[in-house]
Amino acid sequence: MPAPNPQRRARLEDAAIAVLAEHGSRGLTHRAVDTAAAVPAGTASRYFRTRDALLNGVIERITHRLNARVDSYTVRPISPADLEEALVAVLTTLLTDGRHDPLALFELHLESTRAPRLRAILTDALRSRIDLIVRQCRAAGIDIGEDDAMLLEVSVLGILFTALTTGVPESPGESIRTAVRTLLAPHQKLTTS
Secondary structure, three states: OOOOOHHHHHHHHHHHHHHHHHHOHHHOOHHHHHHHHOOOOOHHHHHOOOHHHHHHHHHHHHHHHHHHHHHHHOOOOOOHHHHHHHHHHHHHHOOOOOOHHHHHHHHHHHHHOOOHHHHHHHHHHHHHHHHHHHHHHHHOOOOOOHHHHHHHHHHHHHHHHHHHHHOOOOOHHHHHHHHHHHHHHHHHHHHHO
16 A cells, blocks of 8 residues: 555645535535545545544644745734734635635534534644744734734634624625734834834
């Protein structure tokens, strides 16, 4: 049996994210992932032996893609104004070309209310996103703490959830900008005084 292929694994994770976003948690099966990825039957179960392993792969892939998006929008050194623009751009793209990621993430959060192991994995992923926010802010000379980064994360998740499930606000980019600006503003005053 050949060694697992990283590109095929990523393709399966992307397919699993699409299945979660389009069919919900109940629709996520190894067979559905095989079909969505257009691979031979049994491929997903070869890469992800259990459903928990598949869910873990989905979370890792979403986290990896979010980190890559942030990295693509930020350059070192970055100014506070550029950081605001980068954060708004990254978070707004989650409503356009990356909308499967937040939808899949919301499905997993709902499922985690009944699955403690999944909750632990999601908690680790949340900590990773908070660390990313803190690192990016500090790279721009804005010294925020984990509590403020958590506030930004949950605020934006709330905006994304509401926009994706109700269509309100119609232009969520401005709500996202307000959340980012509200978090960054007190720290920018401190760093410029």
